[in-house]
Amino acid sequence: MQRTLVLLKPDAVQRRLVGEIIRRFEQKGLRLAGLKMVQASRDLAEQHYAVHRGKPFYESLLTFLTSGPTIAMVWEGREAVSVTRLLMGLTDGARSAPGTIRGDFGLSVQNNLIHGSDSPESADAEIALWFRPDELVNYTCADAAWIG
Numbered sequence: 703m704q705r706t707l708v709l710l711k712p713d714a715v716q717r718r719l720v721g722e723i724i725r726r727f728e729q730k731g732l733r734l735a736g737l738k739m740v741q742a743s744r745d746l747a748e749q750h751y752a753v754h755r756g757k758p759f760y761e762s763l764l765t766f767l768t769s770g771p772t773i774a775m776v777w778e779g780r781e782a783v784s785v786t787r788l789l790m791g792l793t794d795g796a797r798s799a800p801g802t803i804r805g806d807f808g809l810s811v812q813n814n815l816i817h818g819s820d821s822p823e824s825a826d827a828e829i830a831l832w833f834r835p836d837e838l839v840n841y842t843c844a845d846a847a848w849i850g
Contacts, residue, residue: 704782705735707828709817712770713810715739720773723803723816726789727777731849736776736829736838742767749831759812766812774832780850783825786818 795808
């Protein structure tokens, strides 16, 4: 079972899209293992976006992520990283296909509603950054045999 981190960024929270976005992951068959609302500190944002340090848009990313509450989630399932990224759509909402989260709700490149880990390795690191091990819950869904 693969895990991935998903963040619903401040624009998703402010636009009251949290329930709709969670519904899409649940309907796909992913299992929610962790969920919390966080007001990201500058330090947390810097750690999360460390890969972008030095790029022209780095400071605006930090300002955006710390501008309001973020919903941090851990989802589990078969190929959770790639499935999540397909549901999210392209980074640029204006170029994202209808039916994806960004394609249905976004136009911006930076204020793009959602973050999802881009590999199993980054998922492990990002989950450890946003969640303590005791904040993740293991359980079996009643429909697990049907979903895969």
